[in-house]
Amino acid sequence: MIPGPFAYHRPQSLAEAVALFAAHPEDGRALAGGHSLIPMMKLRLATPEHLIDLGGIAALKGIRREGETWVIGATTTQAALIGHEALPAGLPIIGETARQIADPQIRYCGTLGGNVANGDPGNDMPALMMCLDAVYHLAGAKGERRVKARDFYLGAYVTALAAGEILTAIQIPAAPPGHGHAYEKLKRKIGDYATAAAAVMLTLEAGRIATCAIGLTNLAPTPLLAEAAAAMLIGETPDERAFAAAARAVEAIVAPTADGRGPVEYRTKMAGVMTRRALARAVARIGA
Amino acid sequence: MNEMSETREVREARLQGLGCKRKRVEDVRFTQGKGKYVDDLKLPGMLYGDFHRSPYGHARIKRIDTSKAKAVPGVLAVLTAEDLKPLKLDWMPTLAGDVQAVLAGDKVLFQNQEIAFIVATERYIAADAADLVEVEYEALPALVDPFKAMAEDAPILREDIKDKTTGAHGERKHPNHIFTWEIGDREATDLAFREAEVTIKELISYQRVHPCPLETCQSVASFDKIKGELTVWGTFQAPHVVRTVAAILSGIPEHKIHVIAPDIGGGFGNKVGVYPGYVCAIVASIVTGRPVKWVEDRIENLSTTAFARDYHMTAEIAATREGRVKALRVHVLADHGAFDACADPSKWPAGFFNIVTGSYDFPIAHVAVDGVYTNKAPGGVAYRCSFRVTEAAYCIERAMDILAHKLGIDPAEIRMRNFIRREQFPYHSALGWEYDSGDYHTALQKALDAVGYSALRAEQTARREAFRRGETREIMGIGIAFFTEIVGAGPAKNCDILGIAMFDSAEIRIHPTGAVIARMGTKSQGQGHETTYAQIIASELGIPADDVMIEEGNTDTAPYGLGTYGSRSTPTAGAATAMACRKIKAKAQMIAAHLLEVHHDDVEFDIDRFRVKGMPERFKTMKDIAWTAYSAPPPGLEPGLEAVNYYDPPNMTYPFGAYICVMDIDVDTGVAKIRRFYALDDCGTRINPMIIEGQVHGGLTEAFAIAMGQEIAYDEIGNVKGASFLDFFLPTAVETPKWETDFTVTPSPHHPIGAKGVGESPNVGGVPAFSNAVNDAFAFLGATHIQMPHDAWRLWQAAEALGAQG
Known part of the structure; x- marks a missing residue:
């Protein structure tokens, strides 16, 4: 549990950070809250030679409303998401999900950007970002570009982030009025990754489901967007029968690994159970 | 303050003696982060050690090359088995009579x-x-399943002893076999089973878990070449034994070895044994x-230093149709890992597993335990229990429930029918123990009444019907466990460690002003000894507990003792404390009589003083007596006021x-979801109810963890x-x-203050209660x-x- 040698940098501006990454495209790693990276370094599973701490860059922090979207700086902590004056009311599923991450102490360090950028399938925010159709702002030596969360995750720890690129912000469409939401996470204990988790955003029209998106956490090498399951719910009456059908569609696309959380069969079934429960709770919230 | 006018209650309360919810004196430093643990120690010129460890579970080492490691600037030494061999330290003896590789060669x-x-x-x-x-390495097939350990084609693990047909505990049937330990009457038990109206048989496994103290195992060794003295600070539950073992292994005279156990952040059995890290730090x-x-x-703590349990128990009960137990038969397959490093009294390779008849009046029983080697870490310590008592309690409490279920008798009722009755104590069990005292019916009835047992059963019936009708997806379980522990090892006639009898000790010295320092051979790891021993002294000697300082863990100053584990501190060192106090009190009585100018038979002890019988206004406080002991002792009496006691308990508690x-x-x-958990404990005389409650909370939390999730598992390689x-x-x-x-x-009838020990009860009783609720x-x-x-x-x-899924 002792990391190998590394050089530590703490740039004060984005430009400085981009320059550092340009200088160390292969052996530089961004450090945000450190709650994924540092344990991996202690296990020597990650051995970056240059650790570039983004914590000193003020421009990467903060939450603001920009038109019909929310723009959240990459190093905004989970605690800041929960405690923000407007976000919890506008997009309550963000806080609900953030509360499912680790424990309060870690949420004061862990950041949204760190959670979504390192490509760990166990992280909770990536599936939610896919569910919400968020857009990631990336900056590198070649300039800025934007990538949809739904196009970002390529494999376990493999993302669309190019060598030397930094995630600077996450842009999330504002939630439609009267939406229902839920993040259902089954875990063994506080601080654990999900055995299975489902994020649901939906709207109803005339008693039927009008829009629906479902994101799934820790059930495949990447977070999943359950498109078929969501599509089959459109136009349906929101009842147990419809939810069970969607759950079966979810079970068909997940590919969890067997681990301490349970064998493949169990985790597959739990993907369905979490989906069913998230759908039911999202609908119930509209009614409430 | 007028000592005459104070009420007895005020005087008694000032002592904070037995029964007082005295706040833990240790917590003043612990809650402020001012404890002094091994890792807080920083010595001038101190070096740091780390291990290179095997990625394989079973492999032959073909070559070790340390040249690159030695070339790193700042590296002073790299030790391998080759370096330890000339010192005869490449292997070390274990507490269980086996040997363990210090470094794999x-x-x-x-x-x-x-x-x-x-x-x-x-x-x-x-x-x-x-x-x-x-x-x-040359990878070898790993043996992970203990049930395959003695197969003909099993890979042989211990090549160092493969030709030895006997081990420390008798005959070995297979190169991977360690011992068979048998107790009870096999023939009579078999006969009872043949004649039984009803029998049950079940393989009840208790998985491998780990005591997992928050502070891991650690040590600092410092050898002074000029004086030829070795000082070792370490996380030792039994520092005196460590010193004796170190003296025997190293050849350094015992008086030139100083073993110091400072504050310890939890032990739970994990810190009883001697580990390669300690030996390597000393050699280095x-x-x-x-x-x-x-x-x-x-990771090192969980995967290399002592695990617990890994007992696979095939339990059988013979009974009448009315649920009266007639015989118990248990076979245990014990997975000891790669070396037999169990921490049991030396003559007890399966600990006190023969407490497995539990709280029930079994007329006859037989137990056989086979220990085997596997490619897993060594250990087999008592994780917050007396030796293998948790395994035994789990076994019998599950088995009684299985019998109840088979016969359609309520689990509470089957226990009531079979309990040892109050008038049967002292009770001689079929497997050889003499239970000192108990009142089981009263305790269980109190528990049943407290939880509203019959209402809970009625609710369960209703909920089961609702489940069957598809109205709920939740099922409700009620788990009862009634455990009997055997703690306080122990009598010299039964128990020794490497030949040293398992007594314990107290040395109490009263200073001229009446303040006290007392030292014991035990070692607290969080149990609160500094608080509770002082309360015993307060009640025995009439000196406020706040005026008593307790010290443990330094082998130079503390009297020899066997350490803290198996809930033995109160039964042994607690008894020694009371006995040493009584020696002091006898002398104090002489001094008081001298001061009061009466015969010593004419004075009597009263809370915090000796008074003349029938004349309560004529008295001398313990403070007066202490001063006199140093200033003007009675003629013929030696000055000073102190005593030592080494206590060999007559029985366990x-x-x-x-x-x-x-x-x-x-x-x-x-x-x-645990809806409710009720724990009634009878630990005899209660020294500090608040500490007892804390112990029960902690032990139940560990039991919850074990029953509901803990496991050290291995894959097939x-x-x-x-x-x-x-x-x-x-x-x-x-x-x-x-x-x-x-x-x-x-109260225990043989313990000087009637106390029995409580630290481990909640782990012992908790695990079967959770598991019985699930079942x-x-x-x-x-x-x-x-x-x-x-x-x-x-x-x-x-x-x-079971078909409960929709």
Whole structure:
């Protein structure tokens, strides 16, 4: 549990950070809250030679409303998401999900950007970002570009982030009025990754489901967007029968690994159970 | 303040003696982060050690190359088995009569086994260099399943002893066999089974878990070449034994070895034994002439230093149709890992597993235990229990429930029918113990009344019907455990460690002003000894507990003792404390009589003073007496006021308790919610009710963790799985249920103050209570026995197998 040698940098501006990454495209790693990276370094599973701490860059922090979207700086902590004056009311599923991450102490360090950028399938925010159709702002030596969360995750720890690129912000469409939401996470204990988790955003029209998106956490090498399951719910009456059908569609696309959380069969079934429960709770919230 | 006018109550309260909820004096420093632990120690020129460990569970070592590691600047030494061989320290004896490799030379026998010890000027350099040790292996098939250990074609693990047909505990039937230990009357038991009206038989496994103290194992060794003296600071539950073993192994005279156990952050049995890290730190200090610190990390702790349990118990009960037990037969397959490093009294290779008849009046019983080697870490310590008592309690409490279920008798009722009755104590069990005292019927009835047992059963019936009608997906379980512990090892006639009788000791010195220092041979790891021993002294001598300082853990100053584990501190050192106090009191009585100018038969002790019989206004306080002992002792009496006692208990003590758990299980996810947990403990005289409650809370939390999720598992090639806090279930405050505690008091008839020990009861009784609740929940669906741990996926599988899934 002792990391190998590394050089530590703490740039004060984005430009400085981009320059550092340009200088160390292969052996530089961004450090945000450190709650994924540092344990991996202690296990020597990650051995970056240059650790570039983004914590000193003020421009990467903060939450603001920009038109019909929310723009959240990459190093905004989970605690800041929960405690923000407007976000919890506008997009309550963000806080609900953030509360499912680790424990309060870690949420004061862990950041949204760190959670979504390192490509760990166990992280909770990536599936939610896919569910919400968020857009990631990336900056590198070649300039800025934007990538949809739904196009970002390529494999376990493999993302669309190019060598030397930094995630600077996450842009999330504002939630439609009267939406229902839920993040259902089954875990063994506080601080654990999900055995299975489902994020649901939906709207109803005339008693039927009008829009629906479902994101799934820790059930495949990447977070999943359950498109078929969501599509089959459109136009349906929101009842147990419809939810069970969607759950079966979810079970068909997940590919969890067997681990301490349970064998493949169990985790597959739990993907369905979490989906069913998230759908039911999202609908119930509209009614409430 | 007028000492005459004070009421007896005020005088008694000032002492904060037996029965007082005195605040823990240790907590003043612990809650402020001012404890002094091994890792807080920083000595001038201190070096740091780290291990290179085996990635294989079973492999032959073909070559070890340390040249790259030695070339790292700051590395002073890299020790391998070759370096230890000339010192005869490449192997060390275990407490169980086996030997264990300090550093693996020819073979590795479990994953993460120690191969090389790197010593460097900085902790980071040691870790960097550990990565650079190169080892060439020839992988061998790993033996992971203990049930295959004695197969004809099983790989032979211990080549060092493969031709030895006898071990420390008799005949070995196979190169992977360690011992067979048998007790009881086999023939009579077999006969009882042949004639039985009803029998049950079940394989009840208790998985491998780990005591997992928050502070890992660690030590600092410092060898002074000029004086030829060795000082070792370490996380030692039994520092005096460590010193004796170190003297025997190293050849350094025992008086030139100073072993110091400072504050310890939890032990739970994990810190009883001697580990390669301690030996390597000592050797490295001798080699380099500088102090050497070795500190385990969490993965090392969970995967290499002593595990607990791994007992696979085939239990059978013979009974009448009315549920009266007639005989018990148990066979245990004990997985000891790569070396037999169990920490039991030397003559007891299966600990006190023969307490397995539990709280019940079995006329006859037979137990056989086979220990085997596997490619897993060594250990087999008593994790917050007396030796193998938790395994025994789990076995009998599950088995009694299985019998009840088979006969359609309520689990509470079957226990009531078979309890040893109050008038049967002292009770001689079929497997050889003399239970000192008990009142089981009263305790269980109090527990049943407290939880409203019959209403709970009625609710369960209604909920089962609702489940069958599809109205709920939750099932409800009620688990009862009634345990009898055997603690306080122990009488010299039964118990020794490497030949040293398992007494314990207290040395009490009263200073002229009446302040006291007392030292014991035990060693607190969080139990609160500094608080509770002082309370015993307060009540015995009439000196306020706040005026008493307790010291343990320094072998130079403390009297010899066998340490703290197996709930033995109060039964042994607590008794020694009372006995030493009584020696002092006898002398104090002489002094008081002298001061009061009466015959010593004419004075009597009264709370905090001696007074003249029938004349309460004529008295001398213990303070007066202490001053006189140093200033003007009576003629013919030597000055000073102190005493030592080495206490060899006449018997063990037998705490007991009734625990009830109410649980709801979501069959769709397998998630279990503990609705209620009630724990009644009878530990005899209660020294500090608040500390008892704290002990019960802690032990129940561990029991909850064990029953509901903890496991040190291995895959089929010997990789240890889950040896970190990501997977090893250590509940947080969020997962931990609320505990309700209660008590009855049945004093031990042979202990000087009637106390029995309580630290381990909740772990012993808690595990079967949780497991019985799980099994009770599933019983109506046809379950007989569901193996632990009862984590969510396993409970879901159980529900699935019983057809409870929609």
